[in-house]
Amino acid sequence: MIGLLRDAGMEIVSDVHRADVVVVNTCSFIADAAQESVDAILDYADLRAEGRLRGLLVAGCLPQRYGVELMREIPEVDGIIGTGQFGRCVEALEDALGGKHPAFLETPGYLQPKRSPRVVTTPAHYAYLKVGEGCVNRCAYCIIPSLRGPVRSRPVEAVIEETEELVKRGMREAIVIAQDTTMYGADLYGAPSLAKLLRELALVEGLEWIRVMYAYPSRVDRELVELMASTPKIVKYLDLPMQHGSDRLLRAMNRHASRDQMIQVVGDLREHVPGIVIRTSLIVGFPGETDDDFDELLDFIKIIRPERAGVFKFSREEGTPAYDMPNQVPQEVADMRRKIAMEALKEISREYGQSRVGSLVRVIVDGPSEESELVVEARSFAEAPDVDGKIYIGDATLQPGQFADVRIEDASDYDFAANLVQGYHPHT
Ligand code: SF4
16 A cells, blocks of 8 residues: 555655554454554544544555444544555545545455555565465454455465565565465465465575465475475474364364364474474463363463464454354453463473573574664574564674574573674574
Protein backbone atom coordinates (compact mmCIF):
# COMPACT_ATOMS: atom_id res chain seq x y z
CA MET A 1 0.00 0.00 0.00
CA ILE A 2 2.85 2.37 0.82
CA GLY A 3 4.41 1.69 -2.56
CA LEU A 4 1.13 2.23 -4.42
CA LEU A 5 0.41 5.48 -2.58
CA ARG A 6 3.94 6.71 -3.21
CA ASP A 7 3.72 5.83 -6.91
CA ALA A 8 0.47 7.80 -7.08
CA GLY A 9 2.46 10.89 -6.07
CA MET A 10 1.80 10.94 -2.36
CA GLU A 11 4.48 11.70 0.16
CA ILE A 12 4.81 9.12 2.91
CA VAL A 13 5.58 10.60 6.33
CA SER A 14 6.12 8.85 9.63
CA ASP A 15 5.09 11.81 11.77
CA VAL A 16 1.32 11.92 12.04
CA HIS A 17 1.37 15.68 12.62
CA ARG A 18 2.73 16.17 9.11
CA ALA A 19 0.11 13.91 7.53
CA ASP A 20 -3.10 14.83 5.75
CA VAL A 21 -4.38 11.28 5.79
CA VAL A 22 -3.69 8.33 8.07
CA VAL A 23 -4.10 4.72 6.94
CA VAL A 24 -4.23 2.29 9.86
CA ASN A 25 -3.42 -1.27 8.76
CA THR A 26 -4.99 -3.64 11.25
CA CYS A 27 -4.95 -7.12 12.69
CA SER A 28 -7.95 -8.80 14.29
CA PHE A 29 -7.16 -12.48 14.59
CA ILE A 30 -7.73 -12.46 18.34
CA ALA A 31 -9.57 -10.05 20.62
CA ASP A 32 -6.35 -8.51 21.99
CA ALA A 33 -5.08 -7.70 18.51
CA ALA A 34 -8.44 -6.22 17.50
CA GLN A 35 -8.40 -4.08 20.64
CA GLU A 36 -4.91 -2.84 19.86
CA SER A 37 -6.09 -1.93 16.36
CA VAL A 38 -9.14 -0.10 17.71
CA ASP A 39 -6.97 1.81 20.21
CA ALA A 40 -4.72 2.97 17.37
CA ILE A 41 -7.72 4.05 15.29
CA LEU A 42 -9.18 5.97 18.24
CA ASP A 43 -5.92 7.90 18.68
CA TYR A 44 -6.20 9.14 15.11
CA ALA A 45 -9.98 9.58 15.33
CA ASP A 46 -9.37 12.40 17.83
CA LEU A 47 -7.10 14.17 15.35
CA ARG A 48 -9.68 13.66 12.60
CA ALA A 49 -12.46 15.06 14.81
CA GLU A 50 -10.31 18.10 15.59
CA GLY A 51 -9.85 18.68 11.86
CA ARG A 52 -6.10 18.05 12.02
CA LEU A 53 -6.45 15.20 9.52
CA ARG A 54 -8.29 15.34 6.22
CA GLY A 55 -8.90 11.61 6.14
CA LEU A 56 -8.71 8.43 8.20
CA LEU A 57 -8.73 5.04 6.49
CA VAL A 58 -8.66 1.61 8.08
CA ALA A 59 -7.29 -1.37 6.15
CA GLY A 60 -6.81 -5.10 6.72
CA CYS A 61 -8.38 -7.71 8.93
CA LEU A 62 -10.41 -5.50 11.26
CA PRO A 63 -12.66 -4.04 8.54
CA GLN A 64 -12.69 -7.42 6.79
CA ARG A 65 -14.12 -8.89 9.97
CA TYR A 66 -16.48 -6.16 11.13
CA GLY A 67 -17.35 -4.45 7.83
CA VAL A 68 -19.19 -1.13 7.70
CA GLU A 69 -20.15 -1.61 11.34
CA LEU A 70 -16.67 -0.25 12.05
CA MET A 71 -17.54 3.07 10.38
CA ARG A 72 -20.79 3.24 12.32
CA GLU A 73 -19.00 2.62 15.61
CA ILE A 74 -16.17 5.06 14.89
CA PRO A 75 -17.72 7.75 12.66
CA GLU A 76 -14.39 9.57 12.24
CA VAL A 77 -13.29 6.67 9.99
CA ASP A 78 -13.74 7.87 6.40
CA GLY A 79 -13.28 4.58 4.63
CA ILE A 80 -12.30 0.94 4.90
CA ILE A 81 -10.17 -1.39 2.79
CA GLY A 82 -10.55 -5.14 3.36
CA THR A 83 -7.85 -7.80 3.03
CA GLY A 84 -8.73 -8.43 -0.61
CA GLN A 85 -8.61 -4.81 -1.72
CA PHE A 86 -5.20 -3.41 -0.82
CA GLY A 87 -4.67 -2.72 -4.51
CA ARG A 88 -7.45 -0.10 -4.35
CA CYS A 89 -5.91 1.97 -1.56
CA VAL A 90 -5.22 4.96 -3.85
CA GLU A 91 -8.82 4.98 -5.03
CA ALA A 92 -10.04 4.67 -1.44
CA LEU A 93 -7.91 7.59 -0.37
CA GLU A 94 -9.06 9.78 -3.25
CA ASP A 95 -12.70 8.87 -2.55
CA ALA A 96 -12.28 9.72 1.12
CA LEU A 97 -10.71 13.09 0.30
CA GLY A 98 -13.62 13.70 -2.07
CA GLY A 99 -16.08 13.31 0.81
CA LYS A 100 -17.17 9.74 -0.02
CA HIS A 101 -17.05 6.78 2.35
CA PRO A 102 -15.37 3.95 0.45
CA ALA A 103 -15.93 0.44 1.80
CA PHE A 104 -13.98 -2.04 -0.31
CA LEU A 105 -14.61 -5.42 1.25
CA GLU A 106 -15.08 -7.90 -1.60
CA THR A 107 -13.90 -11.50 -1.19
CA PRO A 108 -10.35 -11.72 0.13
CA GLY A 109 -8.50 -12.70 -3.04
CA TYR A 110 -5.56 -10.31 -2.88
CA LEU A 111 -2.10 -11.53 -3.80
CA GLN A 112 0.91 -9.27 -4.10
CA PRO A 113 1.33 -8.79 -7.85
CA LYS A 114 4.52 -9.72 -9.67
CA ARG A 115 5.73 -6.18 -9.93
CA SER A 116 4.61 -4.34 -6.86
CA PRO A 117 6.25 -1.08 -5.86
CA ARG A 118 7.26 -2.44 -2.49
CA VAL A 119 8.50 -0.11 0.25
CA VAL A 120 10.21 -2.00 3.07
CA THR A 121 9.41 -0.75 6.56
CA THR A 122 11.98 -2.98 8.28
CA PRO A 123 15.67 -1.92 8.25
CA ALA A 124 17.08 -2.43 4.73
CA HIS A 125 19.15 -5.50 5.65
CA TYR A 126 16.21 -7.78 6.32
CA ALA A 127 12.73 -8.08 4.90
CA TYR A 128 9.72 -10.32 5.15
CA LEU A 129 8.94 -12.11 1.91
CA LYS A 130 5.26 -12.85 1.80
CA VAL A 131 5.21 -15.81 -0.55
CA GLY A 132 1.51 -16.53 -0.38
CA GLU A 133 -1.78 -15.60 1.15
CA GLY A 134 -4.60 -17.55 2.73
CA CYS A 135 -4.93 -20.82 4.58
CA VAL A 136 -6.97 -23.98 4.26
CA ASN A 137 -6.06 -25.62 7.55
CA ARG A 138 -9.09 -24.35 9.43
CA CYS A 139 -7.80 -24.74 12.95
CA ALA A 140 -10.88 -24.66 15.16
CA TYR A 141 -9.77 -21.53 17.05
CA CYS A 142 -8.70 -19.47 14.05
CA ILE A 143 -10.58 -16.82 12.10
CA ILE A 144 -7.79 -16.25 9.58
CA PRO A 145 -9.10 -18.58 6.83
CA SER A 146 -12.35 -16.57 6.78
CA LEU A 147 -10.48 -13.27 6.66
CA ARG A 148 -7.77 -14.24 4.22
CA GLY A 149 -9.41 -16.81 1.95
CA PRO A 150 -7.90 -19.96 0.43
CA VAL A 151 -4.20 -20.50 -0.36
CA ARG A 152 -2.83 -18.37 -3.21
CA SER A 153 0.89 -18.55 -3.87
CA ARG A 154 3.06 -16.09 -5.71
CA PRO A 155 4.98 -17.72 -8.58
CA VAL A 156 8.60 -18.59 -7.78
CA GLU A 157 9.79 -16.07 -10.42
CA ALA A 158 7.83 -13.26 -8.77
CA VAL A 159 9.34 -13.99 -5.37
CA ILE A 160 12.83 -14.24 -6.85
CA GLU A 161 12.41 -11.00 -8.76
CA GLU A 162 11.33 -9.20 -5.60
CA THR A 163 14.21 -10.76 -3.67
CA GLU A 164 16.76 -9.60 -6.24
CA GLU A 165 15.34 -6.11 -6.09
CA LEU A 166 15.47 -6.07 -2.28
CA VAL A 167 19.04 -7.40 -2.30
CA LYS A 168 20.00 -4.47 -4.54
CA ARG A 169 18.58 -2.22 -1.84
CA GLY A 170 20.65 -3.89 0.88
CA MET A 171 18.65 -6.93 2.04
CA ARG A 172 20.87 -9.72 3.37
CA GLU A 173 18.30 -11.77 5.27
CA ALA A 174 14.97 -12.84 3.80
CA ILE A 175 12.29 -14.06 6.18
CA VAL A 176 9.88 -16.30 4.32
CA ILE A 177 6.33 -15.96 5.56
CA ALA A 178 2.76 -16.92 4.63
CA GLN A 179 -0.09 -18.08 6.82
CA ASP A 180 1.36 -21.57 6.31
CA THR A 181 4.66 -21.56 4.42
CA THR A 182 4.64 -25.33 3.94
CA MET A 183 1.51 -24.99 1.78
CA TYR A 184 3.42 -22.70 -0.56
CA GLY A 185 2.81 -23.58 -4.18
CA ALA A 186 0.08 -26.19 -3.62
CA ASP A 187 -2.31 -24.11 -5.72
CA LEU A 188 0.20 -23.30 -8.48
CA TYR A 189 2.32 -26.39 -8.80
CA GLY A 190 -0.07 -29.20 -7.85
CA ALA A 191 1.75 -29.97 -4.59
CA PRO A 192 3.31 -28.00 -1.74
CA SER A 193 6.59 -26.66 -3.12
CA LEU A 194 8.42 -24.73 -0.40
CA ALA A 195 11.62 -26.66 -1.08
CA LYS A 196 11.51 -25.66 -4.76
CA LEU A 197 11.19 -22.01 -3.77
CA LEU A 198 13.97 -22.18 -1.17
CA ARG A 199 16.31 -23.81 -3.66
CA GLU A 200 15.83 -20.91 -6.06
CA LEU A 201 16.11 -18.32 -3.30
CA ALA A 202 19.43 -19.80 -2.20
CA LEU A 203 20.80 -19.02 -5.68
CA VAL A 204 20.17 -15.29 -5.34
CA GLU A 205 23.56 -13.64 -5.18
CA GLY A 206 24.05 -11.26 -2.29
CA LEU A 207 21.35 -12.87 -0.18
CA GLU A 208 23.07 -14.43 2.82
CA TRP A 209 20.37 -15.79 5.08
CA ILE A 210 16.96 -17.33 4.44
CA ARG A 211 14.76 -17.88 7.47
CA VAL A 212 11.54 -19.90 7.30
CA MET A 213 8.64 -19.06 9.60
CA TYR A 214 5.22 -20.68 10.14
CA ALA A 215 5.83 -24.22 8.92
CA TYR A 216 3.05 -26.74 9.53
CA PRO A 217 4.58 -29.74 11.35
CA SER A 218 3.02 -32.53 9.27
CA ARG A 219 4.24 -30.91 6.06
CA VAL A 220 7.89 -30.72 7.06
CA ASP A 221 9.03 -33.59 4.86
CA ARG A 222 12.34 -35.28 4.21
CA GLU A 223 13.03 -33.05 1.18
CA LEU A 224 12.75 -29.91 3.32
CA VAL A 225 14.87 -31.37 6.13
CA GLU A 226 17.58 -32.42 3.69
CA LEU A 227 17.52 -29.06 1.98
CA MET A 228 17.96 -27.28 5.30
CA ALA A 229 20.80 -29.60 6.16
CA SER A 230 22.63 -29.08 2.87
CA THR A 231 22.02 -25.40 2.11
CA PRO A 232 24.20 -23.04 4.14
CA LYS A 233 22.07 -20.01 3.27
CA ILE A 234 18.98 -21.50 4.90
CA VAL A 235 19.61 -20.70 8.54
CA LYS A 236 19.33 -23.60 10.97
CA TYR A 237 16.17 -22.23 12.50
CA LEU A 238 12.58 -23.24 11.98
CA ASP A 239 9.39 -21.75 13.29
CA LEU A 240 7.05 -24.70 13.73
CA PRO A 241 3.80 -23.86 15.52
CA MET A 242 2.71 -27.01 17.38
CA GLN A 243 -0.12 -25.62 19.54
CA HIS A 244 -0.49 -28.58 21.94
CA GLY A 245 0.92 -31.90 23.04
CA SER A 246 -2.27 -33.84 23.76
CA ASP A 247 -3.75 -35.76 20.84
CA ARG A 248 -7.25 -35.30 22.21
CA LEU A 249 -6.79 -31.53 22.17
CA LEU A 250 -4.99 -31.50 18.83
CA ARG A 251 -7.96 -33.28 17.28
CA ALA A 252 -10.40 -30.85 18.90
CA MET A 253 -8.29 -28.01 17.49
CA ASN A 254 -8.53 -29.63 14.05
CA ARG A 255 -4.76 -29.77 13.84
CA HIS A 256 -3.51 -32.30 11.32
CA ALA A 257 -0.34 -33.41 13.09
CA SER A 258 -0.41 -35.82 16.02
CA ARG A 259 1.84 -35.61 19.08
CA ASP A 260 3.95 -38.53 17.84
CA GLN A 261 4.23 -37.08 14.36
CA MET A 262 5.50 -33.80 15.78
CA ILE A 263 8.01 -35.57 18.03
CA GLN A 264 9.18 -37.47 14.96
CA VAL A 265 9.54 -34.31 12.85
CA VAL A 266 11.51 -32.50 15.54
CA GLY A 267 13.68 -35.61 16.02
CA ASP A 268 14.39 -35.69 12.27
CA LEU A 269 15.28 -32.03 12.21
CA ARG A 270 17.59 -32.34 15.20
CA GLU A 271 19.26 -35.43 13.76
CA HIS A 272 19.83 -34.12 10.24
CA VAL A 273 20.32 -30.43 10.94
CA PRO A 274 22.59 -30.42 13.99
CA GLY A 275 22.31 -27.31 16.11
CA ILE A 276 18.94 -26.33 14.66
CA VAL A 277 16.88 -23.94 16.75
CA ILE A 278 13.16 -24.67 16.92
CA ARG A 279 10.63 -21.97 17.66
CA THR A 280 7.09 -22.96 18.42
CA SER A 281 3.81 -21.54 19.64
CA LEU A 282 1.43 -23.26 22.02
CA ILE A 283 -2.13 -22.62 23.16
CA VAL A 284 -3.41 -23.21 26.68
CA GLY A 285 -7.01 -23.05 27.85
CA PHE A 286 -8.57 -24.46 24.66
CA PRO A 287 -12.14 -25.66 25.41
CA GLY A 288 -12.12 -29.06 27.09
CA GLU A 289 -8.44 -28.89 28.14
CA THR A 290 -8.19 -30.93 31.33
CA ASP A 291 -5.40 -31.13 33.90
CA ASP A 292 -4.32 -34.37 32.23
CA ASP A 293 -4.13 -32.67 28.83
CA PHE A 294 -2.09 -29.88 30.32
CA ASP A 295 0.27 -32.41 31.96
CA GLU A 296 0.68 -33.98 28.54
CA LEU A 297 1.58 -30.59 27.15
CA LEU A 298 4.23 -30.08 29.83
CA ASP A 299 5.62 -33.53 29.09
CA PHE A 300 5.61 -32.73 25.36
CA ILE A 301 7.55 -29.51 26.01
CA LYS A 302 10.20 -31.54 27.84
CA ILE A 303 10.53 -33.90 24.89
CA ILE A 304 10.58 -31.28 22.15
CA ARG A 305 12.67 -28.77 24.10
CA PRO A 306 12.00 -25.81 21.79
CA GLU A 307 14.73 -23.22 22.20
CA ARG A 308 12.20 -20.46 21.45
CA ALA A 309 8.49 -20.44 22.19
CA GLY A 310 5.41 -18.38 22.80
CA VAL A 311 2.45 -19.58 24.86
CA PHE A 312 -0.91 -18.05 24.08
CA LYS A 313 -4.08 -18.17 26.06
CA PHE A 314 -7.00 -19.44 23.98
CA SER A 315 -9.01 -16.49 22.70
CA ARG A 316 -12.70 -17.26 22.12
CA GLU A 317 -13.39 -15.80 18.71
CA GLU A 318 -16.85 -15.41 17.25
CA GLY A 319 -17.16 -17.13 13.89
CA THR A 320 -14.79 -19.97 14.77
CA PRO A 321 -15.88 -23.55 15.65
CA ALA A 322 -14.18 -23.27 19.05
CA TYR A 323 -16.45 -20.39 20.01
CA ASP A 324 -19.38 -22.72 20.61
CA MET A 325 -17.46 -25.64 22.07
CA PRO A 326 -18.53 -26.85 25.50
CA ASN A 327 -16.27 -26.83 28.56
CA GLN A 328 -14.69 -23.44 28.05
CA VAL A 329 -11.76 -23.16 30.44
CA PRO A 330 -12.01 -20.45 33.13
CA GLN A 331 -9.61 -17.52 32.60
CA GLU A 332 -7.82 -18.05 35.95
CA VAL A 333 -7.06 -21.66 35.00
CA ALA A 334 -5.78 -20.63 31.58
CA ASP A 335 -3.67 -17.87 33.15
CA MET A 336 -2.11 -20.30 35.59
CA ARG A 337 -1.38 -22.86 32.88
CA ARG A 338 0.20 -20.21 30.70
CA LYS A 339 2.44 -19.15 33.56
CA ILE A 340 3.52 -22.73 34.29
CA ALA A 341 4.19 -23.49 30.60
CA MET A 342 6.14 -20.25 30.17
CA GLU A 343 8.31 -21.11 33.18
CA ALA A 344 9.10 -24.54 31.73
CA LEU A 345 10.02 -22.95 28.40
CA LYS A 346 12.07 -20.21 30.01
CA GLU A 347 14.14 -22.88 31.73
CA ILE A 348 14.83 -24.53 28.35
CA SER A 349 15.73 -21.18 26.82
CA ARG A 350 18.04 -20.46 29.77
CA GLU A 351 19.78 -23.82 29.43
CA TYR A 352 20.17 -23.32 25.69
CA GLY A 353 21.61 -19.85 26.35
CA GLN A 354 24.12 -21.21 28.85
CA SER A 355 25.17 -23.94 26.43
CA ARG A 356 26.14 -21.24 23.93
CA VAL A 357 28.45 -19.32 26.25
CA GLY A 358 31.97 -19.51 24.86
CA SER A 359 30.82 -20.49 21.36
CA LEU A 360 31.64 -18.62 18.18
CA VAL A 361 28.90 -17.48 15.89
CA ARG A 362 28.27 -15.21 12.94
CA VAL A 363 25.82 -12.37 13.53
CA ILE A 364 24.10 -9.69 11.49
CA VAL A 365 24.10 -6.25 13.07
CA ASP A 366 20.68 -4.62 13.46
CA GLY A 367 21.89 -1.25 14.74
CA PRO A 368 22.67 0.75 17.84
CA SER A 369 21.21 -0.51 21.08
CA GLU A 370 18.39 1.47 22.65
CA GLU A 371 20.10 1.15 26.01
CA SER A 372 23.63 2.37 25.29
CA GLU A 373 25.38 4.22 22.48
CA LEU A 374 28.43 2.05 22.98
CA VAL A 375 26.63 -1.16 22.21
CA VAL A 376 25.05 -2.57 19.04
CA GLU A 377 22.28 -5.14 18.76
CA ALA A 378 22.77 -8.14 16.54
CA ARG A 379 21.26 -11.54 15.80
CA SER A 380 22.65 -14.91 14.82
CA PHE A 381 20.92 -17.73 12.91
CA ALA A 382 19.20 -18.51 16.22
CA GLU A 383 17.35 -15.22 16.58
CA ALA A 384 14.54 -14.02 14.35
CA PRO A 385 13.83 -10.29 14.46
CA ASP A 386 11.08 -9.04 16.79
CA VAL A 387 10.20 -12.37 18.38
CA ASP A 388 13.50 -13.68 19.76
CA GLY A 389 16.23 -12.27 21.99
CA LYS A 390 19.19 -10.16 20.93
CA ILE A 391 22.96 -10.36 21.01
CA TYR A 392 24.62 -7.24 22.39
CA ILE A 393 28.13 -6.38 21.21
CA GLY A 394 30.26 -3.68 22.77
CA ASP A 395 31.52 -2.18 19.52
CA ALA A 396 29.67 0.89 18.33
CA THR A 397 31.53 1.02 15.01
CA LEU A 398 29.57 -1.93 13.61
CA GLN A 399 27.02 -0.83 11.04
CA PRO A 400 23.46 -2.14 10.43
CA GLY A 401 23.47 -4.97 7.93
CA GLN A 402 27.12 -5.81 8.55
CA PHE A 403 28.05 -9.40 9.36
CA ALA A 404 30.48 -10.02 12.21
CA ASP A 405 31.95 -13.03 13.98
CA VAL A 406 31.53 -13.01 17.73
CA ARG A 407 32.12 -15.09 20.82
CA ILE A 408 29.13 -15.40 23.16
CA GLU A 409 30.38 -14.28 26.57
CA ASP A 410 27.25 -14.26 28.65
CA ALA A 411 23.60 -15.32 28.44
CA SER A 412 20.47 -14.21 30.27
CA ASP A 413 17.09 -15.93 29.86
CA TYR A 414 16.68 -14.73 26.28
CA ASP A 415 19.55 -12.33 25.41
CA PHE A 416 23.30 -12.56 25.01
CA ALA A 417 26.45 -10.47 25.38
CA ALA A 418 29.25 -11.09 22.89
CA ASN A 419 32.65 -9.82 21.77
CA LEU A 420 34.05 -9.56 18.28
CA VAL A 421 36.38 -12.28 17.04
CA GLN A 422 38.61 -11.81 14.01
CA GLY A 423 39.21 -14.46 11.44
CA TYR A 424 36.32 -16.81 12.10
CA HIS A 425 33.97 -17.50 9.18
CA PRO A 426 31.32 -20.12 9.90
CA HIS A 427 28.49 -20.70 7.48
CA THR A 428 25.80 -19.91 10.02
S1 SF4 B 1 -2.62 -22.85 10.16
FE1 SF4 B 1 -2.47 -20.84 11.18
S2 SF4 B 1 -3.61 -19.40 9.84
FE2 SF4 B 1 -4.18 -21.48 9.22
S3 SF4 B 1 -6.06 -21.91 10.35
FE3 SF4 B 1 -4.36 -22.74 11.58
S4 SF4 B 1 -3.74 -21.08 12.99
FE4 SF4 B 1 -5.06 -20.17 11.39
